[in-house]
Amino acid sequence: MRNLLFLSLLASYAIASPLTLQQIEQKLEHSHPLYLSIESQKEANSAKIRAEHATEPFVLSAGGAQAKPDGAEDEFEYSAGVGKTFLLGNQRAQSLTIATLNLQADALELEKRLLEFSNAIKADYHQSCLMREQSVVFEQSYHEFEKLYAKKQKAYKYKEISKKELLQLKIEKADLKQKLQNFKAKESILKQTLFDAIGLTENKVELSCADLHPMIFNEDDSDKVFALSTEALDKQILGAKKSANLYSRSFESIDLSVGFDKEIDMKRYGVGVSLPLSFSSKANEYKKISALHQQKALKLQKQHMLIEKNRKFKQLKAKLENEKNLITMTAESITSFKMDLLPLIEKSYQFGESSVVEYLLSKQKLWQLQERLSEYKKTYYKTLFELYTVAEIKEKE
Numbered sequence: 001m002r003n004l005l006f007l008s009l010l011a012s013y014a015i016a017s018p019l020t021l022q023q024i025e026q027k028l029e030h031s032h033p034l035y036l037s038i039e040s041q042k043e044a045n046s047a048k049i050r051a052e053h054a055t056e057p058f059v060l061s062a063g064g065a066q067a068k069p070d071g072a073e074d075e076f077e078y079s080a081g082v083g084k085t086f087l088l089g090n091q092r093a094q095s096l097t098i099a100t101l102n103l104q105a106d107a108l109e110l111e112k113r114l115l116e117f118s119n120a121i122k123a124d125y126h127q128s129c130l131m132r133e134q135s136v137v138f139e140q141s142y143h144e145f146e147k148l149y150a151k152k153q154k155a156y157k158y159k160e161i162s163k164k165e166l167l168q169l170k171i172e173k174a175d176l177k178q179k180l181q182n183f184k185a186k187e188s189i190l191k192q193t194l195f196d197a198i199g200l201t202e203n204k205v206e207l208s209c210a211d212l213h214p215m216i217f218n219e220d221d222s223d224k225v226f227a228l229s230t231e232a233l234d235k236q237i238l239g240a241k242k243s244a245n246l247y248s249r250s251f252e253s254i255d256l257s258v259g260f261d262k263e264i265d266m267k268r269y270g271v272g273v274s275l276p277l278s279f280s281s282k283a284n285e286y287k288k289i290s291a292l293h294q295q296k297a298l299k300l301q302k303q304h305m306l307i308e309k310n311r312k313f314k315q316l317k318a319k320l321e322n323e324k325n326l327i328t329m330t331a332e333s334i335t336s337f338k339m340d341l342l343p344l345i346e347k348s349y350q351f352g353e354s355s356v357v358e359y360l361l362s363k364q365k366l367w368q369l370q371e372r373l374s375e376y377k378k379t380y381y382k383t384l385f386e387l388y389t390v391a392e393i394k395e396k397e
Helices: 002-014 021-031 033-052 091-157 163-198 227-246 283-350 356-391
Strands: 059-067 075-087 253-262 267-274
Touching (some): 021 091, 021 163, 033 091, 091 227, 091 356, 163 356, 227 283, 283 356
Antiparallel strands (some): 075 253
């Protein structure tokens, strides 16, 4: 299924169809070095743990010597044996459980890295789309001004306006053209930055921008905030607890061996048993103390993490709400300006009741409001995806 999705994505690039955010995420999962490296790292860590906790190998020992007893012929003596270490009880299983818990904690930390990177890509996608929207809006305004300037050129030709007024309009037109070129340059830079981040070389592909996230923070999963960090630390805490229990044993392993000795005048079969007495050394006692302190340290680390993340979470939520209010108020101001004030100003200018300066100032005010609205939106989405990263919630599309 994943291969079919990837082939579908490649086909969409081939016909240069608009690139959606979902397609970008699919491309990242299939081909981005960070995703691939993390998957390989998980496999490497898993294989390493399996190797470290595999059963001990049998040990084969052998030896030989040329013996020359007094008054007898030379004869070859030899010995051979097989030995193996056996862990007592369920020590191997417990040790594997501890290692697996730490491995799972590491995997959760890697998931946090992917979530942060994914949210950064989403933020860049939104920034690029908003810059394009800003450029389109300004281009429309510029074309409207071009039409006005063309009319005023005819009006000047018939001596209906002064040369000073025409020059003022010409200067404003040149200034608007420069701003439009600046907007388009920024749009191109943001788009190329996004494509570089996702490893896409086909810069002729356009972004869809029809799938921007709604201006709301989805709190349906509010019970899952900080879930990755919390779960990772919980697994480490449990691992430290199990380690303390593991080092409480008096007997850890037993070595068994069987051997055969062939000497000149006899054959000998033997069985050997070796049992390390852990209680005769303080090594395990210190390891247990270390594990208990590690468990306490991790619990305190979890408390600190929750305090800091909650503080940052509330701070970003308040900031997001403020930015949303700014967007709402600015959008209302633009609507009121365009629907109520601007028609009156244009009518007044057409009838010669206001000067070209007053008219240009009113237009500049509208452009400023539109530019401010676009900047507020950019800031909003930057904060939104930062909030999703801090909350450790995967944004729903």
